[in-house]
Amino acid sequence: MMMNMWLVIFIMFLFGNMIFVSKHKHLLIVLLSLEFMVLSIFFFLMMYLMMLNYNMYMLMVFLVFSVWEGALGLSILVSMIRTYGNDYFQSYNLI
Template sequence: MFMYINMYLCNIMFFSGILVYVMKRKHLLSTLLSLEFIVLSLFFLLFLMLINYNYEFYFSMIFLVFSVCEGVLGLSILVSMIRTHGNDYFKSFNILSC
């Protein structure tokens, strides 16, 4: 019973992260934060599944390594965009001006 409540909570977290990603897509920082929230909910769901089936947690560590690399890549894109364009609006970002 406790596992189903947590899985329901993970689904709510995942879909609320997708909803924020769709609604607040004007700023790069908002989209990156919502993507990290989605990754966090997926990690929580993965952790619950590994506990449920009594598996080892090595795959969760690999998942965390890749999610940290994804976060660092997003922050580096954010920093380079702010340095070149002055803000993180997608409307001010023009591919032809590079």
């Protein structure tokens, strides 16, 4: 049972990485794949800390930073859409 959970968490992280690498045209898809990877890391930390019978305080710190990362990504997405009108990476001139 415990080994199946570790396998599910590992597969979640791999799928998040595959989406992050393959779907890099839209910023929204990249942000969603990053949040999916953060969720799999959260599950990993939760399982690891439960296995060692440690305090779950570090999970709250991790959640605070992951929410901060998500809010920062969404603010960048909104500013890009207001400035350029879309979230395609190919339509931006970086020069």
